[in-house]
Amino acid sequence: MKTQVSNLYASYPKFLLSVDCIVFGFKENKLFCLLIKRNFEPEIGKWSLVGGFLNENENLNQCASRVVFDLTGLDKIYLEQLETYSEINRDWADRVVSVSYFALINLELFEMPSNTNYTAKWFEINEIPELIFDHNKMINNSLQNIRSKIGKFPIAFSLLSERFSLPKLQNVYEAILSESLDKRNFRKNMLASGLIKKLEEKDKTSSKKGAYLYSFNQ
Template identity: 45%
Template sequence: MQRYTGQKRILVAVDCIVFGFDGSSIKLLLVKRSIEPHKNKYSLMGGFIQPDETPNEAANRVLEYRTGLKNVYLEQLNVFGDPSRDPVERTLSIAYFALIDINKYEKQLNDEFHAEWFLLTEMPDLIFDHTEMVRMAKKQLRYKAALHPILFHLLPERFTIPQLQSLYEGIFQAKFDDRNFSRKVLSTGLLVKLPEKDKQSSKKGAFYYKLNQTEYLENFESFLNFVPNPDKLLTDNL
């Protein structure tokens, strides 16, 4: 086989950034690194791309191996290539990110690599440049959440306005005004009010809603600029 001459080897890895929503908080999934350097330090789910697989295939394989999670939609984020990012060998990393419903996938998690969910506000120090990867993934996720109602996919079939607000506040790490949030959400016409109430959170209770699938598919543009002060929130708290 012909080879390129005069070229040094560069390894290519993938790292998976998985955010999850548990019904009240946004969390980040981390594992403990199993090898030196930084053994037993917290890390994103990472591994090397094999010669016979694409980056997407590698990302899904690595995520399942490290955590047990499978059939998770991963979106390619960025290539991280600082020459000094890995002290062992010159390594490029292709980062992927996902946002999942924790309750839907919780039973898939295995204990081999001690996969744990952390609140974003309580994230421990991470190895290499993984903190920078998380920062960039949060920024990308906020852009998507500010422009489209993608976060509805993390909610149960019926949900309350406070649940939805908690989800958005977790993504943007900011407090929204309760009345303004409710008014803007209902003005989109994307929600259908149900007769039942959730009585667990308060004596008065909060009505359940469901997503109007027809309106969602046909008129989701009405959700644009739903998030208050999106330009400020997209850059704050990163």
């Protein structure tokens, strides 16, 4: 079927399509973003977002998953499409239309695999260097996006392990919003939301008393 009619749109131009992923991670109570040092032209040696070109045999979501997996080895992570950037000269080498995604991954136990072909590094979110093309803008837009989402949708849990304490969860919120929250009000809201389930165990890694662990409800 496809080949029978594939000349219908023959007169229209085609474009390179890429995804650029803003990969957020959380550790040491801070929010990080994964960047790679480009080992190819143009702008070789500069830092950039995690990106790659769309293949014929995949959709954009699959492309974003693949790109993140190739770099981190993590699959089944939280990924969401954001905006599509199409300025004519945004990439100086060629016309490329790029779809931005954000990813949330848990860094508590994660170490970057060293067997990749890339130099990758986690940057604290307010220490992002100058990036290629429009990548700084992509990060800023994605930050705005997750800030507005975190109050309405349960995305923060993707940055933590399956079991987490309430103080840790609050740290995630504070890191994303970059403001400190009231402990009592935070707990009240979280518990009232019904999103979390209290467990028996305690996490004693960050206090002598220990903090009860919770898990995310479906």
